[in-house]
Amino acid sequence: MSASAEATVVITHEVGLHARPSVKFTKLAKSFAAEVEIALAANGPWFDAKSIVKVMAAKAPKGTVLHIRASGDGANDAVDALVELVRRDFDEGADHARTA
Amino acid sequence: MPEPLRLKGISASAGYAEGPLFDLDQTVGSYVSKETADDEKAALEAAIGIATGRLTAMIGMAEGDAADILEFQIAMLQDDALSSPAFAAIRTGLPADTAWRQALNAEIAGYDASEQDYFRARAADIRDIRDQVLRALSEVGNVEPPAGAILYGEDIAPTRFLETDWSSGGGIALRAGSTASHVAMLARSRGVPMVVGLGASPAHLAGLALLDAEHGGIVLSPSKAEIAAFRQSSSSFRARRDRAGTFLARPAVTKAGTAVRMQVNIADPSEVDGIDIATCDGVGLMRTEFLFGKTLPDEETQYRAYRKVLEWAGDKPVTIRTVDAGGDKPVPGFTVAEGNPFLGLRGIRLSLARPEVFRVQIRALLRAAVHGSLKVMFPMIAVVEEYRQAAAMFAEEQAVLATRGIVHKMPPLGIMVEVPSVAIVPDTFAAAAFFSIGSNDLTQYVMAAARDNATVAHLNSVRNPAVLRLITALAAFGEREKIPVSLCGDAGGDPASIPSLLEAGLRDLSVAPAQLAMAKAAIADVSV
Numbered sequence: 001m002s003a004s005a006e007a008t009v010v011i012t013h014e015v016g017l018h019a020r021p022s023v024k025f026t027k028l029a030k031s032f033a034a035e036v037e038i039a040l041a042a043n044g045p046w047f048d049a050k051s052i053v054k055v056m057a058a059k060a061p062k063g064t065v066l067h068i069r070a071s072g073d074g075a076n077d078a079v080d081a082l083v084e085l086v087r088r089d090f091d092e093g094a095d096h097a098r099t100a
Numbered sequence: 101m102p103e104p105l106r107l108k109g110i111s112a113s114a115g116y117a118e119g120p121l122f123d124l125d126q127t128v129g130s131y132v133s134k135e136t137a138d139d140e141k142a143a144l145e146a147a148i149g150i151a152t153g154r155l156t157a158m159i160g161m162a163e164g165d166a167a168d169i170l171e172f173q174i175a176m177l178q179d180d181a182l183s184s185p186a187f188a189a190i191r192t193g194l195p196a197d198t199a200w201r202q203a204l205n206a207e208i209a210g211y212d213a214s215e216q217d218y219f220r221a222r223a224a225d226i227r228d229i230r231d232q233v234l235r236a237l238s239e240v241g242n243v244e245p246p247a248g249a250i251l252y253g254e255d256i257a258p259t260r261f262l263e264t265d266w267s268s269g270g271g272i273a274l275r276a277g278s279t280a281s282h283v284a285m286l287a288r289s290r291g292v293p294m295v296v297g298l299g300a301s302p303a304h305l306a307g308l309a310l311l312d313a314e315h316g317g318i319v320l321s322p323s324k325a326e327i328a329a330f331r332q333s334s335s336s337f338r339a340r341r342d343r344a345g346t347f348l349a350r351p352a353v354t355k356a357g358t359a360v361r362m363q364v365n366i367a368d369p370s371e372v373d374g375i376d377i378a379t380c381d382g383v384g385l386m387r388t389e390f391l392f393g394k395t396l397p398d399e400e401t402q403y404r405a406y407r408k409v410l411e412w413a414g415d416k417p418v419t420i421r422t423v424d425a426g427g428d429k430p431v432p433g434f435t436v437a438e439g440n441p442f443l444g445l446r447g448i449r450l451s452l453a454r455p456e457v458f459r460v461q462i463r464a465l466l467r468a469a470v471h472g473s474l475k476v477m478f479p480m481i482a483v484v485e486e487y488r489q490a491a492a493m494f495a496e497e498q499a500v501l502a503t504r505g506i507v508h509k510m511p512p513l514g515i516m517v518e519v520p521s522v523a524i525v526p527d528t529f530a531a532a533a534f535f536s537i538g539s540n541d542l543t544q545y546v547m548a549a550a551r552d553n554a555t556v557a558h559l560n561s562v563r564n565p566a567v568l569r570l571i572t573a574l575a576a577f578g579e580r581e582k583i584p585v586s587l588c589g590d591a592g593g594d595p596a597s598i599p600s601l602l603e604a605g606l607r608d609l610s611v612a613p614a615q616l617a618m619a620k621a622a623i624a625d626v627s628v
Contacts, residue, residue, distance in 0.1 A: 015218045016216075016218070018218060018219070018222070019168070019169075019172045019222065019225075020168045020171075020172065022172075022175075023168075023171055023172050023175050026175065026179075027175075048181070051179050051180075051181040052172075052175045052176055052179050053176060053179045053181035053182045053207070054181055056176075056222065057210060059214055059216070059219050061216055061218075061219075
């Protein structure tokens with residue numbers, strides 16, 4: 001059987017899902033076996049969350065409602081961890097935002 | 101047959117090299133298409149690998165935003181999504197460079213079209229990535245210099261020097277460059293001939309070149325007579341160097357029988373592994389900036405580095421200079437950016453301004469002192485208060501270690517003489533245990549001629565009467581006050597300057613390990 005999970009989270013980071021945040025995001029996504037995708041709308045288009053090129057191309061600015069879905073081994077953990085990362089502002093204080 | 105072309109420069113590492121000129125600056129735009137699509141694919145894969153490798157090497161030296169940008173670029177390069185359109189285009193018959201350029205330009209156009217400034221600005225990053233791979237592509241298979249080549253260019257990176265196989269000869273000829281650069285230091289210790297400051301060339305240089313790095317010059321398209329004369333000079337140099345080799349194991353003595361103490365200058369502790377302690381009288385200068393290369397070193401790292409050198413030297417003295425950052429030796433997170441760094445916050449000034457960093461080094465030195473005969477000196481002392489403050493900090497840290505019951509020892513504390521204020525009024529500094537003349541900085545400050553600027557190199561001479569008079573007075577002062585005076589600048593290892601230094605009264609020199617034999621041979625010719 002194959003697990004699947006889906007969740008949404010609002011991007012609060014000043015510059016959105018970009019450069020440094022996207023490096024962290026894709027690194028974390030790659031640490032899971034599950035297939036992970038992101039989208040800016042519930043009906044897609046969906047982008048491979050493990051590809052920084054694709055994640056960057058999604059161009060998700062601050063305030064975006066980010067849809068994250070996963071399927072396969074550890075799908076729930078993957079979605080939970082990625083939602084948490086976005087919620088934690090990618091572990092960057094507000095002072096990082098100016099140079100990000 | 102073209103006319104011979106002669107360019108004059110400055111010797112940064114003595115020696116002779118004869119070989120084809122290799123242009124270091126020919127990079128972009130010389131990609132040669134391959135026979136098959138498979139070869140094109142392999143070329144692109146190799147180029148992406150080279151570009152990724154270079155970025156990874158750079159990340160080790162970067163910090164903060166710079167490291168983040170590099171990490172982002174590496175992540176992009178390693179993502180197959182970036183390169184797959186290019187590989188698809190190669191399968192349809194396009195050469196690797198065109199395929200890569202088209203694929204990346206499409207990606208760049210996507211960013212350029214964005215309505216948000218931040219996303220648009222990322223186009224510059226993708227352009228950077230595109231060009232790095234194109235540069236690597238143009239190098240694949242056709243950029244390795246032939247064996248024995250003379251590398252010619254504006255300047256050369258230390259990594260390039262280290263990548264090059266010098267086993268079959270070759271040399272370095274630079275239009276700019278500096279005798280004080282890290283590459284110059286590496287070249288001297290490896291015995292690779294190097295000339296800097298050749299200036300702009302009147303024509304495109306190529307073909308057979310004769311590099312005379314003893315006198316500082318290069319000849320292109322030489323005549324037969326010139327080649328013959330060059331080979332004669334080259335073999336005479338080798339003979340002198342071999343003869344000097346016989347001096348290495350013996351104490352340095354002049355023709356008149358005057359003994360001269362010869363110590364060595366080192367930077368990286370591992371350098372001592374290649375030196376026989378019996379050939380020298382100790383370490384006259386151990387630089388500590390190299391420990392401070394990427395990050396501020398902790399106490400244990402420093403302690404181990406100092407202890408290694410002290411144990412190697414045994415009973416012989418090891419003089420360690422506290423960190424001399426600033427000037428032309430920036431340390432990320434420690435030094436400050438200044439308009440005129442040679443006259444700014446460097447050496448002891450910086451250490452006193454950053455006591456939390458300095459105290460770590462002081463504790464490491466106090467602890468290491470029990471493992472040999474340690475002496476410590478402060479760089480860039482200009483007024484005696486600086487010496488007093490630094491010495492007081494040593495006393496405070498000693499008290500801290502004593503309270504904690506940690507084994508330690510207070511070394512003699514001396515000063516570098518490189519700021520003219522010390523050389524002019526040495527009696528003010530009689531509290532110091534010893535003086536060590538830093539002739540590179542003393543000369544550049546007395547002559548107001550930067551040592552890393554080839555255009556004023558003719559002014560930057562330790563043999564200028566003004567500099568020599570200061571050195572003579574210092575030697576006499578030391579003799580009178582029983583304060584040891586030595587010299588640890590480049591002049592000590594320069595055969596042309598050694599007679600003047602001994603005539604000035606110095607009897608204690610510290611030189612680069614590679615110059616020890618030649619310096620001893622030069623001393624044997626002096627009649628002081």
